[in-house]
Amino acid sequence: MWLINTKTYTLQNFVSAKETPPYAILSHCWEADEVTFTDMRNLSVASNKAGWSKIAHTCYLARLHYCFEWAWIDTCCIDKSSSAELSEAINSMFVWYARAALCLAFLADVPSCDAEHPADPHSAFRRSRWFRRGWTLQELIAPRTRMLFFARDWALLAARHELAQVITDVTGISPEFLAPGGEEGSSRVSPDRPARSFRAASIAQRFAWAAGRETTRAEDRAYSLMGLCGVNMPVLYGEGGAGAFRRLQLELLAQSADQTLFAWGARPAHSGDLAEKPDLPFTAPGVLLATSPDDFRDARDLEPVSWETLVARSGNVALRNREPHYQHTNRGVRVRLPIVPWSAAALPEGSEPLHLALLACE
Numbered sequence: 001m002w003l004i005n006t007k008t009y010t011l012q013n014f015v016s017a018k019e020t021p022p023y024a025i026l027s028h029c030w031e032a033d034e035v036t037f038t039d040m041r042n043l044s045v046a047s048n049k050a051g052w053s054k055i056a057h058t059c060y061l062a063r064l065h066y067c068f069e070w071a072w073i074d075t076c077c078i079d080k081s082s083s084a085e086l087s088e089a090i091n092s093m094f095v096w097y098a099r100a101a102l103c104l105a106f107l108a109d110v111p112s113c114d115a116e117h118p119a120d121p122h123s124a125f126r127r128s129r130w131f132r133r134g135w136t137l138q139e140l141i142a143p144r145t146r147m148l149f150f151a152r153d154w155a156l157l158a159a160r161h162e163l164a165q166v167i168t169d170v171t172g173i174s175p176e177f178l179a180p181g182g183e184e185g186s187s188r189v190s191p192d193r194p195a196r197s198f199r200a201a202s203i204a205q206r207f208a209w210a211a212g213r214e215t216t217r218a219e220d221r222a223y224s225l226m227g228l229c230g231v232n233m234p235v236l237y238g239e240g241g242a243g244a245f246r247r248l249q250l251e252l253l254a255q256s257a258d259q260t261l262f263a264w265g266a267r268p269a270h271s272g273d274l275a276e277k278p279d280l281p282f283t284a285p286g287v288l289l290a291t292s293p294d295d296f297r298d299a300r301d302l303e304p305v306s307w308e309t310l311v312a313r314s315g316n317v318a319l320r321n322r323e324p325h326y327q328h329t330n331r332g333v334r335v336r337l338p339i340v341p342w343s344a345a346a347l348p349e350g351s352e353p354l355h356l357a358l359l360a361c362e
Helices: 052-065 083-099 135-141 160-171 203-210 241-255 271-276 307-314
Strands: 002-005 011-013 023-027 070-072 102-106 146-150 156-159 188-190 326-329 332-335 339-341 355-357
Touching: 023 052, 023 083, 023 135, 052 070, 052 102, 083 135, 102 135, 135 160, 135 203, 146 160, 156 160, 241 326
Parallel strands: 023 070, 023 102, 102 146
Antiparallel strands: 002 011, 002 070, 146 156, 326 332, 339 355
């Protein structure tokens, strides 16, 4: 990875994680006239661009306030002229944020605490564009140590763990996922509530966190979730958002038994809704995989259960040795799931028989 020297503003490439020094990392929303990797070859050109302010302030804070010699900023530390380097960076970015010794989150549309407190019900912090962008989701979750929020004048707002409940209100992400054990004062959300790794969240929950977020390029809706899902795959701009998200789900299908992957779409509030509207599907007819994280908007509370639990609840002991398996074929995804008939009495007269496939989640 390329790092910027916080004193000289020169870039240096560190090939392995072992030789990479401690560094601060910036999280922000891209704006017009950002400084690129190519611009950094001529600092007189780079320093005249609007985006230079972010670089200068990041380096100043990292060096003088937090004693870091190195920093990473996505605008100028990725050579986007190289497709190979861009693909490597996108696949590695979650890890880079996780390994950073300090994360500085710059919110260009939020005033300092002198004007309003981030916790105020109608604060600019709650409305910040930073919470609506696709890439900033992993930048919020990944850092294992200190993460600090800064206002548009670079005044310190607060640390992530101090604003955990506010961030939960805005994003729907439970506070225990916002308090990594490495962050000082945040190893527990409360005396009886320990912090949890993002890995403890179901696939559906992680996708639900991304629902409603936006990216400039459609494919980045999926690419920005690769690290959060523990997936590496080629970056293929031009395949479209739905194509990229399908590939992401197929990668998860090959490595995870978490059936919340299939629990997307409209969900009846209770079983009675299905009796009144038997044509209301959980997912689109004949479609097993979703087309967008938005399809998981209502899945924030879904968690997997063990196969043994599902068998016990179904009352069908014959299922005990028939755990589901998946296979990707040229016709789509082949999956074997237990099915149960829906009571004919609950369906309108003359309706076709209805069967429900059981998923090991709740």
